[in-house]
Amino acid sequence: MKEKIDLKAYTGKIAEALPKGILLNTNGDKFNTMVIGWGHIGFIWGRDTFVAFVRESRYTKAQIDKTGEFTVSIPEGKPDGGIIKICGMQSGRNMDKVKEAGLTLEEPSVIKTPGIKEFPITLECRVLYSGKIEISALPDDIQEKMYPRNVGSDNPLANRDAHTMYVGEIVDAYIIK
Numbered sequence: 001m002k003e004k005i006d007l008k009a010y011t012g013k014i015a016e017a018l019p020k021g022i023l024l025n026t027n028g029d030k031f032n033t034m035v036i037g038w039g040h041i042g043f044i045w046g047r048d049t050f051v052a053f054v055r056e057s058r059y060t061k062a063q064i065d066k067t068g069e070f071t072v073s074i075p076e077g078k079p080d081g082g083i084i085k086i087c088g089m090q091s092g093r094n095m096d097k098v099k100e101a102g103l104t105l106e107e108p109s110v111i112k113t114p115g116i117k118e119f120p121i122t123l124e125c126r127v128l129y130s131g132k133i134e135i136s137a138l139p140d141d142i143q144e145k146m147y148p149r150n151v152g153s154d155n156p157l158a159n160r161d162a163h164t165m166y167v168g169e170i171v172d173a174y175i176i177k
């Protein structure tokens, strides 16, 4: 069952959950999810939006580029450490995270990407705009800390490649009960 939420009442909760890890779900060739710790919830072009930042090397990137949509799943309290470890350290290119992490999928209401019952606060998003971050235009300290280029693109901890920013319009927001 889905219970609609008032986004404004949840903005603080979502911002607080982000650094501990929330999930970004995609449904291109198959359903997949990955942990994100960066993101913005806000308002632009007259729309409620969630902005996600996805490195070039992620399987998730190919999936979003294929479908132009994603779902964001946020836990109600502390995130499950086992789910964060599997979904934030392994790539869905090579395995099924739903099976491996024991996730329960919830049918979406507007787009085609499901939510996840274990992370029940759900934002269904359609991509309005995407753009690759220009690393050389960032302050030096951020370049050095976030893009040290010592872990190659084939590793889930890759830090060589740039993020693409995806501005997603929030087309539905609810809690899975």
Ligand SMILES: Cc1cc2nc3c(=O)[nH]c(=O)nc-3n(C[C@H](O)[C@H](O)[C@H](O)COP(=O)(O)O)c2cc1C
Pocket: 019, 020, 021, 032, 033, 034, 035, 036, 037, 038, 039, 053, 054, 055, 057, 058, 059, 060, 061, 084, 087, 088, 089, 090, 091, 092, 093, 156, 157, 158
């Ligand atoms: C706490 C945490 C936060 C993360 N935040 C991001 C992020 O904001 N953007 C990103 O591209 N990767 C982030 N990652 C890394 C991805 O979750 C990880 O590389 C994942 O295995 C990619 O999965 P995929 O290849 O199935 O897309 C984070 C990982 C953790 C553990």
